[in-house]
Amino acid sequence: MHPFKQQVVVSLLCLQVAIVSPCVLQAAGADLDALRAEANADQDKVLALSAGGRHSEAIKLAEATVARTKRVAGESTVDTSLALTVLADACFKARQFDKAKENFLAASKLTKKTLGPEDRWNSMNLQGLGRIALMEEKYNEALAYLQRALKTVESGPDKDDSYAASTLQYIGYLHVKQGKRPEAVKVYQRALSLAEKSVGKASRLYVAF
Incomplete structure (x- = not known):
């Protein structure tokens, strides 16, 4: 890992x-x-x-x-x-x-x-469900789960930028799988910005399956 x-x-x-x-x-x-x-x-x-x-x-x-x-x-x-x-x-x-x-x-x-129902800790489970759907090539289902995960982790005063970055990377990968490279680039750029903000500029993008 x-x-x-x-x-x-x-x-x-x-x-x-x-x-x-x-x-x-x-x-x-x-x-x-x-x-x-x-x-x-x-x-x-x-x-x-x-x-x-x-x-x-x-x-x-x-x-x-x-x-x-x-x-x-x-x-x-x-x-x-x-x-x-x-x-x-x-x-x-x-x-x-x-x-x-x-x-x-x-x-x-x-x-x-x-x-x-909308507590940000549920983003872990929603992201997990999105990852499963992504691996099974159920792309609409995957996007729905990942977007819910992102919304959940970004809501409230105690949002977690590092986990939002992680979720965005899966959304970017989903766009790549669908051939939507311009959309993927935008999402990856946003993920990189959040990752640098949360753990420093030495961070790098990854998608781990």
């Missing part, structure tokens, strides 16, 4: 872990704190395993994290939503698109329930 990609994914996932309602904190207490520490470590391991092509191990670990999170934090929590997103991404990298889509949809549903 490209270092910039991994930095974006890890930073977003770790930030999402920190967002949880007081009632959940009171219910889980120390167990929830321990769960989050383990989940953070597991997320890093899943990313590393996927990057190394060890997809079966990555999925197995991600599935175990989901099961543990549901047991400790509860099924309808942000923590479980995050764990499902990590699992979905691992399935995507293994080219198990049906399983990836199932988990991205489940994570999106939980995110909407716990954080609201």
Whole structure:
């Protein structure tokens, strides 16, 4: 995995872990704190395993994290939503698109329930669904998901330029696949501007599948 990609994914996932309602904190207490520490470590391991092509191990670990999170934090929590997103991404990298889509949809549903229908954290799941549709050459569906992901991540005062840049790169790649090169250039230029703004001019464009 490209270092910039991994930095974006890890930073977003770790930030999402920190967002949880007081009632959940009171219910889980120390167990929830321990769960989050383990989940953070597991997320890093899943990313590393996927990057190394060890997809079966990555999925197995991600599935175990989901099961543990549901047991400790509860099924309808942000923590479980995050764990499902990590699992979905691992399935995507293994080219198990049906399983990836199932988990991205489940994570999106939980995110909407716990954080609201347009919360920017849902952009991770929407982008994932767009990536799946793109790989399956369902271009209209892919564009719809990616545009929703972009709108979500750009909304509100705490928008994330690095993840917006990532989403724009997939939209640019989609335009290339459709032979719309002028449109792709404009999108890539916008993505590069956001990437330079968020991580510095040493950044470069990439599309990781």
